[in-house]
């Protein structure tokens with residue numbers, strides 16, 4: 001990395017402080033691939049060329065292998081940054097759509113705050129010093145553990161944690177995410193577990209909100225450096241505006257969206273129309289006969305073939321899913337998330353339920369189990385106009 005990428009402190013060699021893994025140089029647990037990898041850093045390019053990129057997202061186990069590989073090759077990261085008490089620092093070692101790898105530097109007292117990683121899986125590994133990780137168990141209870149050199153954690157979507165450098169002195173860790181991070185939700189711990197505070201569009205790892213230190217020069221991908229709005233004083237090239245419109249455009253650029261008539265034809269040929277609207281909207285407007293109702297908050301878990309909570313028929317990444325929401329906005333983000341999970345044919349319905357109905361395609365009153373109706377009415381979800389037969 002060029003010296004211009006270092007904000008404070010002199011560069012110093014950390015080659016001697018890298019994790020003593022004893023790994024055979026250049027060894028990889030992954031089959032070699034012929035896919036060329038763009039990187040201006042020869043050591044990174046050589047390493048990444050051994051990864052199974054071009055085959056979809058990497059799972060937690062594969063990402064653990066990625067962090068192990070980088071840790072065993074200190075020439076890819078050892079002189080990239082120096083931790084400083086001014087704020088946590090980080091540098092992106094590699095990025096493509098399927099994978100990004102970061103080196104993070106920590107000083108005593110710095111932490112990420114509680115967060116998840118959007119739809120991405122991840123893995124991180126301590127390569128210098130030690131970190132404290134607070135994490136949420138599948139049961140919802142919170143745990144904590146100290147991670148020393150050579151230790152780390154790997155996780156799938158939905159995992160939430162807070163990483164802390166408790167002791168004084170520097171620490172370094174390598175983080176890998178697949179697909180590259182797009183959104184993260186931040187939480188605060190409560191007596192009842194973690195409560196979501198906000199979800200942000202991000203362009204990097206754990207510390208985007210808390211740190212005030214600018215991104216180091218991304219030396220490996222050959223792409224333009226991106227500034228970050230959360231880092232006052234960043235001197236890099238200003239980042240392009242990132243907001244929901246940008247996120248939506250990016251999602252739709254990956255989809256072959258269908259209009260109502262096209263969607264109806266696709267359903268006739270075996271595609272599954274998935275209605276992600278909340279109960280209140282279905283009660284108010286009705287449903288599409290034959291559509292499968294999967295509310296948005298559980299969508300990925302119901303359709304990803306390896307999920308323990310998948311629907312019985314969601315067994316293949318070849319499944320043709322058409323996501324429908326009310327007006328065709330949230331459905332685009334949902335369909336992109338399914339694409340990230342490997343459902344390569346996932347797309348969404350332009351204009352959502354409203355466009356479907358306006359096109360004169362079949363709709364019917366919502367068919368909701370009576371007990372759910374009673375609970376909804378008691379909670380005020382459906383209002384007083386709901387009859388027991390589900391008609392609004």
Ligand SMILES: [Fe+2]
Nearest residue numbers: 115117161206
């Ligand atoms: Fe994280």
